[in-house]
Amino acid sequence: MMKSKFIFSLVVALFAALLSPLAAQAGDLVVDQRFVDKKEIAVTFAGPVDKAVAGNAANYRVFEEADPDIFLELAKATVADDGKSVVLTFASPLNAVKTHVVEVKGLGGADKTVFSVSKSYLGYLFGILISALLINNFVFTKYLGLCVFFGTSKKKSTAKGMGVVFTIVMVVSALMSWFFFNFILTPYNLNFLQIVVFIGLVSLTVQAVDTILRKVNPILFNSFGVYLVLVIANCVIIAVPLILANNNYNVFETFMLALGAGGGFLLALYLMSSVSERLQLAKIPPTFKGLPIAFIVAGQFAMAFLGFSGLQLF
Amino acid sequence: MANDKTPMQLIARGVLSENPIFRLALSMCPAVGISTTVMNGIMLGIAVLFVQVFSSVTISIFKNLIHPRIRIPTYTLTIATWVTVIDLVLAAYLPEAYAKMGIFVKLIVAFAIITMRLEMFACKEGVKDSFWDGLGMGIGFMVGMMVIGMVRELLGSGAILGYDVLGFKPLLFFILPSAGFFVVGLMMAFFNWIELYYKRSKGVQ
């Protein structure tokens, strides 16, 4: 039951990601449909349609996919001069997060044309990435991974190495955790073992990356290997699986979240190390030397990142 | 290596000279993240205290049975077990407090301070001393969280433990998420200042 649901969602996600420009069409009549303004949906047709039919608001039935019994009140339907597109204006603002279903009566000779309007899935995935990277930056807005953050942000080169190693370990361990969570923990009702399983997987990934890197690219290992040990004792790395378990993300969303979280950590480290290099030249009161001033700087970054909160791109 | 400190000294060391938050600067994430009220500090402090004491005691009991090559995985497993236990207990009996602490209870598993105490102390010393050392570190963490929470709650919402003390809100800024960094930074500077002042006055004498 659970399994089939996840496979289904995976298939849907694949389709949506690959075919998003082609999917959700009703016959060949409707070419494009999208939310325009808060209250508007724009529909483009393949060819000119009957203006009297398309322009009559009474011919439309629009509802949110989850609430098929509640029809949204349509204020007017405006057909473009060439008859190839129509703009539906609603009485109250639409909730663009949800998929809307539009039914049109008598369009192009058909009895009923049904199509759904939703935000592009790729845009949604990208939104998760941006959210983990900037809006919910793990260091500056979730306050995770601070020990390593303050420990390794003295020099730019260290910061870059640490950030890259982190991102790799994070993506690999998050994907493995997703797999374990969905196919072992949830079906067998073992969710209380989350912590043990996730920390085990992280250690495993670190060990694996360590061994592989040592064999495959010893030069890279010499420059990055030292950071690997630091990865285990870090809360960012364990927070990603916990968050994805809370949100029921699918595999693409998990990948994006892990990538964004790792990228966000890299970004934070890089910003902080740039400032730290400058701070070494500055005259700092003796009581503030070292960690205190680093905290104050981080606080200022955090305030700057607060400005991203509520940002909506797609 | 025998330990020659009394229980009281062990506790005092955890709270003062080796305070996990202000002196060792470990486990900073919760100190910044959820220290907006004193109550949050106490709750997470109790959770950490529990995990620290139980892990220390467990490791110290089994110290002769742990193979040196799998030391770190064993520590991780021990900590993860006790974190799971406290996580389940809190979720079942104190759901409201648990909801406020969110993900941080589960994140205790990645706190550097606990692993460090196991490696530095519990794997060498006896059960009783490990207990007192764990207790000291846990209390030190709790006190640190409470102090930060007190500053933020008092300045941010003019209250302590939810009781209105000042009657007005001096600086809403302090309860905002990013202020945690400032409060911790300023307090560390304050402790440094005391230390410097102390040293200087000694030097003059």
Add this chain to the structure above:
Amino acid sequence: MKNIITIVIRLTVSCLLAATVMGICFIFTSGAKKHNEHVQEQRVMYELLGFKAGAEIPSSMALHEVYRYVVTAGGKQTIAYVVPQGGGKEGSLFVSINLDGTMAAQKELPLSEAQALDAKARLAAVTAAAEPGATVIFADQTIVVTKDGKRIAYILGGKFQGFKTFVNVMLAVDPAFTILGLDVLEHEEDPGLGAEIDQDYFKNQFKGKPFEALKNIDVLKAPIPDDYLQALNGKVGEEDVQKFREQYKDKAVYALTGATISTRAVADGVKGIVTKFAYRINVLDKILKEQQLTVSF
């Protein structure tokens, strides 16, 4: 080699020990967790209805659960309700309604009110009652509160997008859909800003808002007047609170400082929940009346 074997054995033993500790703890706490969640839910519900913790609940009051499902079969969708049967009969009724508000089908389900609480058993019963091959999706549940057989309130739940993530609320409305109370169960808004939505002075602004005012609810970006704030915090007598409620009942909701978007999200979310419910319960009542079905509320 010998080394590896000892390592494996010791690691296995420690894993087994850890598993035993966690397993025992899980077994002991899972029951308590469920129980406490239930108690908590009941407490929130009664508080919304105006019964503070410890207050005596009149025995003439009863709660009836109504469950809603969306049934899709062969490209056609219907809304199915599971309602407890009235007239002294045990068991539940399955009422399925077409999208345009006309009757589709009805059946008796062999589920008592207590059995219907179990989500799995209920879903199985609904799937059996629906057309073969239909997909049944659980939508929501509503509680109808009756006193001496008369409806006195509905308790609704809902989840909507806040400023950061979801906001989960529970609210009580009277039969004319005037809001009796609002409680924020879950949210992840910023502390000090959007997180104030779970404070009394914010939630109480919704108390007493009539349906007509709620339909056109607006958010006002201004500080709350001092005397009104006192009333919202419950620092004045009950009579004064009523007076203020009367005075502000048709007015806009005051936005939280620095959290206008959170405020608007809650206002719009509450409006959405109540308007949708009002439409649905009217349709359901009409159908029940037309078909002369007796239910327990």
